[in-house]
Structure formats: C-alpha cells, structure tokens
Amino acid sequence: MGPHPAVADVRRAVRQALAAVEPGALVLVACSGGADSLALAAAAAFVAPRLRLRAGLVTVDHQLQEGSAEQARRVAATPLGLEFSEVLTVEVGTEGGPEAAARQARYQALEAAADRLGAACVLLGHTRDDQAETVLLGLARGSGPRSLSGMAAVQGRYVRPLLGIGRPTTVEACQALGLTAWEDPHNTDPRYTRVRVRTVVLPMLESELGPGVAQALARTAELARDDADALDEWAEKVFQHCALSDIALAVPPLEEVPGAVRRRVIKRMALAAGAPPGALTALHVRAAERLVTDWHGQKGIDLPGGLTVVRRYGTLVFAISPIP
Incomplete structure (x- = not known):
C-alpha cells in the first residue's frame, strides 16, 4: 500500500524540483513549523536520499513573539529524518513595514546559512494559495506584469516545489504523517495585509465567483511570468544596444520599440544610476519615457535618490541633480 495521496503529491513535487540537482549536493529546507513547510521538510527527508542528495533543515527565529526561541527549537527538534537542523536567530528592523522587514531579515539569514553550509539550493514552502495571494496583492498595488507573475518556482538558489499544490494538501500530508503543524499567530493577525487577503478577500471571491479562484490566479501568474520573461529578454538586448555609458541611453533605439520594452530599459538605467529600487515607481518611469515619446524641449525629470534624467x-x- 502506497503513501497517503497528499503525501505522495508533496513528495512528487519535491522529486521533480530536485531532479536537476547534482548528486551529493546539500539541500536546505526553510521550515517555520507550519503545515506547508513541515510537509515540504518531511518530503525532502524522504526524497533526498533516493536522489543521492543530503538534506538539512533551517528555521528562523524572528524574535517577534514571546516564546519564539522555544518554538524554533521545537521545529528544529522535529523528528523528520533530515541530516541536521539549525535555528537562525535574526534581528528584524522596521524598514518597509513589519512584513517587509521580517522578510528581508529572513532571506538574509537563509542566504548566509546557504553560503556557510555550501547548499546547492534552499527549498521554500510557498503553495498555490500563497501564489494567489501574491497576485492579488500585485493587482491591488497596480503593479506591472512582473509583479502579477508572482513567485518563481526557481529563483537563484531558492526553489519552491509546492507552487502547484494547495494548502489543504499540505495540511492533509502532515496529518497523514502524524506531524503537528504550528499555527503562527501572525498568520491570523488582521494587521497584516496578506492575512486580510487570505482570510477575507480570497474567501469572498470564492463565495461570489465560485471555487477555483486560487488555481486561476496561480495560472495567471504562470502566464504573466512567461510574458514578463520574454519582455525582459527583449529589453536586455535593447539596453545593450542603446546604453552609451553607465548613465546615458541613446534615444533613437528607444523610439523604435514598444513601450513595455522601452520602460524596462529606462527603469534599468535609472536603477543603475542610483535610483532606490523601493522608491522608483511606474509614474517616475513613464515621466522619463515622455522625454522619448513626447519630446518638445522640456526640462529634466526628477527621480528618487536625487537623480535627474534629461534629454541632450x-x-x-x-x-545626480543638478545637471548643468
């Protein structure tokens, strides 16, 4: 008799995600103790040896809740059959708000651990439901197709095997394996935007539009990612053709390409010249674009970071302002 269907689904996803990893390599699983990452860690413990890989667990203590250190130790001590487990303790700042600051601290810790341990990749437990939430947040913020494309299945050393699996499947997998998942209080705290999307917006859409909204949003992300990747590749070729220096772009090649490509090129040069990524918006880029598409001798456009773009x-x- 085979494993429970939910367990089999998670294992299959992990096996497919790790198929290209070189035998003998170390795989790290980032595990919070929630159902998604716990099911992922259990699957990695089963799959990795069969692919001749090593696998370990890291869990991050953000120190944002009373008893967080003890909870992190419990996660690290969960008997999953992995080669080792570690607790990574971080200090969370305030930049960008609590969610963004915690995310930044978490990824910095994961990156440092992966470097120190020589890991080939880090597995993250984001599911199809997380992907749907990400797409909705991108829509609400008026972001472009890159944001609507959600999270990539592979992004550098980070791998997300469960993007095609719904959250209920990971819960079932943990139950079938006798694993007790931790319910993070932050996951039900309405102060966080993502929590409101998860507990209010998505259920309301499912109620009003029928089931399958999360799956549809995840499919949208996949399609948007394909388009965004193609546009980025095109924009890279244009950038290489029209970049005259670290701070200058030739206008004629920009006049010949679609706006979606042109704006990507302008944005890339603005960032390279020193505009802060978090402050540079689509409105800034479109204003700079008018120096190409609606040129009538106007003055320069101010960009974040004390940057100015002018046409000469x-x-x-x-x-950096002012340009003489």
Missing part, C-alpha cells in the same frame, strides 16, 4: 542631443542622461 538625442541622449537620455541620468545623473
């Missing part, structure tokens, strides 16, 4: 003799120049 068929060239866009990005430099």
